[in-house]
Amino acid sequence: MGGYFQNIKDGFQSVFEGMSVTLASMFVRPVTVQYPEVDISTNETISRNYKSTLMGMPPNYRGILNVDLNLCTACGLCQKACPIECIVIDNVKCDKTGLTDKDGVAVKNRFTQKEALKTRASTRFDINMGKCMFCGLCVIACPTTAIKHTNKFEFNQSSLEELVLRFVSDEERSKAEARANEIDEEAARKKAEKAKKEEKAKEGEVE
């Protein structure tokens, strides 16, 4: 019999408490982030407007890959590291140059700590984002941090072919190939000159 009235009392108390909790949540700002209209690529907009532990995209998010060709030595290490073989690199000879980043500081090879030298130029640097699994092994392998993940994840295209990112444009490719041909010709010419000189020297010796 005591349980009967205790039940009634418990019923009223629990409904009272429950309803106060739900009414309280009506006065707290909703945590919905209306995504395309709110900029979520950094923490800035979100932490300003939403006073809770909501964050934007983290800075080390593994998004679409980007290659900075000014830092790339066309070494092909990322191609070898990729488990899916979605990176394809073709390279030709080029002039030996040092690399500088955008502040003008010389770039060092991350693993050997020596100055990074560019001896090959890439004529083709294609990454098939349709196959890429965003594991980040290519980023780890690159000695000059030329290939990196960006923050970007919105990348739908209208066809599968458009998912392949081609980082070397046609003009750059023809320029590199032309320069490579020039280098080859020069090397061949030098070799021919050297051979001629040697022959002359040999003739002179015999005489």
Added chain:
Amino acid sequence: MESLLLGLGLSVLSAKVLNAIIIGVIILLVFVTIGGILTWVERRVSGFIQSRLGPNRVGPQGVLQWVADGVKLIFKEDLIPDGSDRILFRIAPYFCLIGVFCTLVVMPWGTGVIVADLNVGLFYFISITSLVVIGVLMAGWSSNNKWSLLGGMRAAAQIVSYEIPVGMGLLVPILIAGTLSMQGIVGAQGWLPWDWMLFKSPFTVISFIIFFIGSLAEANRIPFDLPEAESELVSGYCTEYSGFRYAVFFLSEWANLFVMGGLTTVVYLGGGNLPGIVADNAILSVVVFGIKTSVVVFVVMWIRWTLPRFRIDQLMKLSWKYLLPGAFLAFFGQAIYMLLTWEYQKVQYAVAVVVFVLFLGVLLKFIKRVAVNIKEQKLPVNSPNAPLA
């Protein structure tokens, strides 16, 4: 309206019939719209209670969401399950609809604003809402689906067993007002809160609580929505309905919500009564009625998103073992109280004021509790200032 039609030169009979048809159509259209808007209100309110935004894309703040839903439902394929009882399947939704919309005939929207002031208005109201049981049973049976049948049976058991607390809960105001007519019950109340039926004595408070819980069960609202709970029986008795037929069930449920809110306002909250200075203003009266009904509807929605669902045996136990004895207690208590204080009107008035003040005390405690909860909820999760467990 009738005089206007007579003036056009129609015979008395056709004027009456045309009058009835026009008023019926107007009320039906207004209430379909209100039913639709209530779905939008529910979705926004439930969103805010759950710390999220509700639908806010279709139209400014999402107000046209119910139009989009209606259009979608009209375009859906009209399936009638194989092996179902075709006639019953087709007419079941309309029984639910009739059960709800015919109650609008006796609803006093304000003092003097009523379609037909029957002198058995309240009795008519309760009887007509019983048509919903027939509709639900027909829907469950004719779907040729075990679980729909189960849902229909449960719904019928629930509605029928909660009609008794609702009826007993309505007996107490009838005792006080001395009439079954809806206008009469409104007239027996005043505009001040302690003149409402709700606060007239502790027994009316008890009967209000019982009536309110009972009407939640009548309208199949959580915590009593076992017949149509998604996790229990997909959609219960309306599983096999699609397209427009489902829209009719859906609509009758939301209109039922409004109708129950309206009944609560009229019988317990002094619906539409105005202070003496503006007592004859019909529009203001309708507005006051609308505001009170909206508050009741909001409380019903609020309860929906607070409480978990009852099991069928808990539901039955609540009705027969708790609400019914409480209703008897309230009825006899009120009768004896009225007998004892028959000559002393002042004592009744004083008791009403005391009950109202006690209610204000409880409300104040509630608001304090809400403030504490707001502070707790504004703390970010995992912050060092959040209270431990």
